[in-house]
Amino acid sequence: MKKIRKAIIPAAGLGTRFLPETKAMPKEMLPVVDKPAIQLIVEEAVASGITDILIIIGKGKRAIEDHFDSNTELELNLEKKNKMKMLEAVKKTNGLNIYFKRQEHPNGLGDAVHTAKSFVGDDPFVIMLGDDLMQDKTPLTKQLIDSYEKTNSSTLAVMKVPHEDTSKYGVINPAKEVQDGLYDVTSFVEKPNPEDAPSDLAIIGRYLLTPEIFEILENTKPGKGNEIQLTDAIDTLNKNGKVYAHEFKGSRYDTGNKFGWLETNIEFGLQHPEVSDQLKQYIKDLAKKLD
Known part of the structure; x- marks a missing residue:
């Protein structure tokens, strides 16, 4: 069984809900106290054993690249002034295997993920959405990796949400709970109306997928919002094989609004x-x- 070592972080969105702040500043760089949100995502990946990270960016996202690059002048200045704690914090993201790829035309999450095909190759991989910050004793990404090592199958993170909020998420139609918190899934539905939602278990921003998803994405037609929806491709993947849903019971923070x-x-x-x-x-x- 191949180890999970690669992660994709889609960060090409326009951030319109935070205008005018995001006119020049990527929403992923908005601070959570003293760290940009995307750094917290990267830290979760590293804590889960991920060694190679691809951040998918769009126009106006150069600040993300700069943040994960070393800043020799700043580091020397902090060292000269003996501000070692600050220096340690600044250097925390140095030396990571972080790569960048531009999504030329925003066309949905499925399209963004498809741009990572050459990066992923034949390996299973994780997708980590930057709007969702997760806290638990074991990082959620590591929980998905642990599940994969038992099932050898794609696994998504889900969490119970208020029924009236199901139209904001992809939602699973669970067949049965095969283990505590691990569901066999009949189907995946993208942003159903509450009256049509098959459950209150919504897909949150962590996915572990096998590389078969890329061929499916190539043949996935635009769905909700006339965009290539990853949820639609995952539903097809589930029909061709098996996709599980892992219920997250930690704390989730939505920085997307x-x-x-x-x-x-x-x-x-x-x-x-x-x-x-x-x-x-x-x-x-x-x-x-x-x-």
Whole structure:
């Protein structure tokens, strides 16, 4: 069985929900306290044993490339001033095997993933969406890898969502729970209306797929939004073989909308050793003012 060593991070979206901030700044570079969101995704990948990462970018995303490049002048300045903690934080992303590829025309997640075909080759791989930050004792990506090593099959991460929110996600139609939290799936449905949703188990931003998905993507017709939907291709993959769904029971933070991003910053701020005490006191004081 081949080891999972490659990850794809799609980051070609326009970030229109954060305009005007994202007119010049990639949404993936919006900070979560003191780190851009995409760095947290990369850190999860590395913690899960991933060694090679392809970030799919679009126009205006140069800041992502610059962030993961070394900055010799800054590093020397910090070292000269003996700011070693800052230096360590800056150098944390140095030396990683990170590659970049441009998606020329945004045409859906399925199309973005297909651009990574030559990078993936014949290996199983993971897809990590930058809008979803996950926290658990074992990183979610590692959970999917562990599942693959048992089943030798593609596996998606799912999580229970409010039924009225199913139209925002791909949703699974589970056949049965074969192990605790691992589902055999009848079908995958992209953004169903709540009245048509087969379950409340929604696909969240982590996928582990076998390379057969690329041939399927080449023959997948545009779906919802007239774009190539990865969920549609996965449904076909499931009909040709087997795709499991792994239920994530940790904490998920959605940074893809304004409120979710603010909520994420508060939650991560409360965990941050430099600002947690101040932030707790601020929230308490603010709550008194709002009463």
